[in-house]
Amino acid sequence: SSELTQDPAVSVALGQTVTITCQGDSLGTFYASWYQQKPGQAPLLVIYGKNNRPSGIPDRFSGSTSGNTASLTITGAQADDEADYYCNSRDSSANHRVFGAGTKVTVL
Amino acid sequence: QVQLVESGGGVVQPGRSLRLSCAASGFTLSNHAMHWVRQAPGKGLEWVAVMSYEGNDQYYVDSVKGRFTVSTDNSKNTLYLQMNSLRAEDTAVYYCVRELVEVAGGTHYWYFDLWGRGTLVTVSS
Numbered sequence: 001s002s003e004l005t006q007d008p009a010v011s012v013a014l015g016q017t018v019t020i021t022c023q024g025d026s027l028g029t030f031y032a033s034w035y036q037q038k039p040g041q042a043p044l045l046v047i048y049g050k051n052n053r054p055s056g057i058p059d060r061f062s063g064s065t066s067g068n069t070a071s072l073t074i075t076g077a078q079a080d081d082e083a084d085y086y087c088n089s090r091d092s093s094a095n096h097r098v099f100g101a102g103t104k105v106t107v108l
Numbered sequence: 109q110v111q112l113v114e115s116g117g118g119v120v121q122p123g124r125s126l127r128l129s130c131a132a133s134g135f136t137l138s139n140h141a142m143h144w145v146r147q148a149p150g151k152g153l154e155w156v157a158v159m160s161y162e163g164n165d166q167y168y169v170d171s172v173k174g175r176f177t178v179s180t181d182n183s184k185n186t187l188y189l190q191m192n193s194l195r196a197e198d199t200a201v202y203y204c205v206r207e208l209v210e211v212a213g214g215t216h217y218w219y220f221d222l223w224g225r226g227t228l229v230t231v232s233s
Contacts, residue, residue: 030218031215031217031218033217033218033219033220035153035220037153042203042223042224042225042226043153043203043220043223044223045219045220045221048210048217048219049210049212049215049217049219050212050215050217052210052217054221084152086152086153088153088155088219088220090218095158095165095167096155096158096167096169097143097155097158098155099145099152099153099154099155100152101152102152102153
């Protein structure tokens with residue numbers, strides 16, 4: 001099965017821009033989706049596909065893909081964006097799904 | 109109201125069984141692929157299993173294959189996860205999740221748009 005690799009943690013100053021990456025072989029075939037999870041809460045979809053935001057997600061969240069790497073960018077990070085972020089995709093078999101290990105974003 | 113509500117979690121001894129339920133409301137379960145995702149305490153998300161659209165196929169992560177079974181009762185609009193031969197490493201919050209598919213320009217996008225609040229399973233003697 002495939003794996004998705006994420007950096008464990010990243011920090012960003014309030015109002016600045018941060019990019020989280022997710023690397024994996026399956027991303028050359030399938031788009032990633034991104035989920036925000038705050039302590040004690042269920043994950044929340046923030047980006048899917050090429051660069052699609054569900055209703056209610058601020059436009060400071062954006063996504064992109066290049067080769068086998070998907071990226072989630074927060075432009076003008078807010079204190080409320082402090083959370084764990086997970087990428088997800090179908091694996092190479094296309095039947096299973098796989099999550100990255102998650103990136104903890106700290107807003108300073 | 110569109111929502112998923114899990115139940116059935118609890119404390120169980122190693123080697124025993126437990127069945128989780130996920131009641132869907134506001135939409136028809138069989139019209140979507142439905143997944144179970146778990147999260148061990150302090151750890152990341154792990155995909156566990158999927159019941160495909162219309163219930164034709166089921167797939168599992170290797171660590172639960174042969175022990176867990178996903179099923180549905182369409183009359184109750186409910187998804188289940190039968191967990192047998194439970195191990196300490198199965199301890200986690202189990203989430204029921206709906207998957208949507210969009211097609212744009214010939215490309216398919218799959219994503220998890222609706223999550224339940226989760227139910228905690230603790231495997232301990």
